[in-house]
Amino acid sequence: MNTTPNKIDKIVVGTTKVIGIGVLCALSIWGISLIMAMLKYERTNDAQVEEYVNxxxxxxxxxxxxxxxxxxxxxxxxxxxxxxxNSEYRMQQDEAEAALENARSQTGILEANIATLKSNAQVALSQIDAAKAKMIRQQQEFKRYQNLLKEESTTRQHFDNVKTALDIAVSEHQATVNAYKAALSKIKDVEAQKLSVLAEIRRRQFMLGRNKLELGYTxxxxxxxxxxxxxxxxxxxxxxxxxxxxxIINQQGGKWIVANFKETQIGQFKTGQKALVTVDAFPDAKFNGEIESVSPATGSRYSLLPPDNATGNFVKIIQRIPIRIKLTDQDAKIAGLSAGMNANVSIKKESYE
Structure with a gap:
């Protein structure tokens, strides 16, 4: 009566032992492979896919x-x-164009004034020659009557009249010279005004260019x-x-991985070292990469308020170093990766390469 239960118990015990041994072997194999992987690779799950998001x-x-x-x-x-x-910006552009045309028209008026003043200066110059010739003739007449007066061959009144005529001729000559100088001075004044208008034209051109830029920015x-x-x-x-x-995601800028390794892991890292990447979104896919650069500072140093260990309450914490990993697979393979996806990165140690 008790034989059958004993056999069943034995079968259960044996099956349990087999299952236990199998589980123990599986755990041992898993543990050994995990230890071997830890010895062979430096790993981190603190990594993300990055793109230029502007x-x-x-x-x-x-x-x-x-x-x-x-x-x-x-x-x-x-x-x-x-x-x-762009209604307001178009009106501002039209206003700038009108102001520029007005400034340009001023140059035409000033150029006409300069031409007129130059003609007047030429007239004054010709009058100088005539007045000078008259003055020279009166000077000669004065000298002749001066000699005649010494010889008492003319009257004092006649001599005074000749002297007065000489003074008038000198004054007229000086007046024509002054008129010519005044004409030249006016020409210089108008030319200075023209330079000012040309500067205003350049300023108006810059303003028009700026208005065109603002219109384009709409x-x-x-x-x-x-x-x-x-x-x-x-x-x-x-x-x-x-x-x-x-x-906007800049697809022309490429994609890369930023992996934050512990400071105790990066001692043998170097540029160009191969990396293996897996992404949580695609657990069955593996992506190849290589170390492109190692950050010159820990991630905490780039924070808004970096820690200050000189405050007296120092607690040693292992820091993380950002490692930039360039994905070397074809664009078609990494097309499904999006910025911010979580990733796992493994980098083979130099001693196992």
């Missing part, structure tokens, strides 16, 4: 007229993303090929210069 900002303020993209849309370089109402385009992120604006919204419209 904001799209507006350079001018205004009301959004039209949004030409949707969230997560693929765009090419130069594609229009949104339009800002059309916001994609700076490169990529994928637009979250849309945080609406049509009709008033935006200010410098405000963020959206974000």
């Amino acid at each position: 904001p799209i900002n507006t350079k001018v303020g205004g009301y959004i007229k039209k949004i030409c993209f949707t969230e997560n849309q693929q765009v090419n370089q130069g594609d229009t993303l949104l339009l800002i109402d 059309v916001i385009t994609a700076p490169y090929k990529g994928k637009v992120g979250k849309k945080i604006i609406q049509e009709g919204q008033l935006v200010q210069a410098g405000q963020t419209m959206t974000f």
